Amino acid sequence: MSRTRHEIDPSTLTTGALSAGRPKGHQLRKILEDLAGRLPPGALLPSERVLADHFEISRTTVRQEIQRLVTDGVLFRRHGHGTVVAEPRPAHTDLLTSFSRDMRARGLSPGSRVLSSSVEPAGPRLATRLEVEPGSPVLHLVRLRTADGDPMARESTDVSLARFPGLDELAWERHSLFDTLEERFGVRPATSEARILAVLPEAHDAELLEVALDQPCLLIEAVTRDGGGRVLEAERSLYRGDRYDVLARARRGAGHHGDPADGNGSGNGGGNGNGRDVRQKAT
Structure with missing residues (x-):
């Protein structure tokens, strides 16, 4: 019998069961992260019910871990379709670029x-x-x-x-x-x-x-x-x-007390006080 679009293909998983000695939510999140890394953007993941039944855990746990991965930009909920692998974040390189x-x-x-x-x-x-x-x-x-x-x-x-x-x-x-x-x-x-x-x-x-x-x-x-x-x-x-995510770099000005600027930061503030360059970063 052929699988439905929400069913699990065992060959795509790194493990078929969860260990009893570790938090199940953490294990499931790692499994889904690995799965998302191997699938192309837009690929449909199994439903919450299918994941809960397959790994013998509650749907609440599944929903929480999927939501964490959605928040992290790994997965994306597509209304009326399901949970899919998210596209890479095509964010601005900085706030000064159109x-x-x-x-x-x-x-x-x-x-x-x-x-x-x-x-x-x-x-x-x-x-x-x-x-x-x-x-x-x-x-x-x-x-x-x-x-x-x-x-x-x-x-x-x-x-x-x-x-x-x-x-x-x-x-x-x-x-x-x-x-x-x-x-x-x-x-x-x-x-x-x-x-x-x-x-x-x-x-x-x-x-x-x-x-x-x-x-x-x-x-x-x-x-x-x-x-x-x-x-x-x-x-x-x-x-x-x-x-989107945000990368912030700060540099202490040479006129401030404490450690001098070590040159590792970069920003628009120069050396006449605290400078901070906040920019959006592609991941």
Whole structure:
């Protein structure tokens, strides 16, 4: 009798049973990690029920270990289909590289769906972030960013129209913000100061990103500046935690007490105080 798509092929497993002397959840996680490493991205894993029956453990244990691997980006829950091997994380190399340019460099097709685009007066908080006068016109742009059609992030960006007039007239499904600023205004991102939080998505964001409500995401609030120190944009965006991680490097400035900088770190801060370079890292 042929197996169904959710049944276990014994030849794919490193072991057929769990040891009685070790935590069963830990053993199952190792087995599933090994299985995911040998299967191609998108390959369907056995169902929770099949795994529980095969290894003679509770479905609660199976569900917990699968969720840990989903959180770690090893597996992915595809709604209406099952649990599959996750795609490699095609994240930005850093916060100063445009999403579109970085995806193309990785051989992926970047995409954008404009969720909203409006011109609004800058309130006090936004005016402070953009370093403009309150009431100044600001382009508020919200896009769903995709890679090979898969949703990656919900990006919310604010740009001063007083400094960059005409941006509100563009079709942003076909344009990169950083590339447009360089082509039209001759400015490029040089530094970015970011605040990064681990959060659970709200229901509408979970639907947009095609993740479960209990899938951790990265909320990034950043202000990007050009080489002269002027603000280019302020961002508040939500990135899928199963497709992105963050690499932070810190370097102590030479003027601080304690051990001198050893040169192993790198960042935008230079040697005049604490510098920190926070960037998204592909894995």
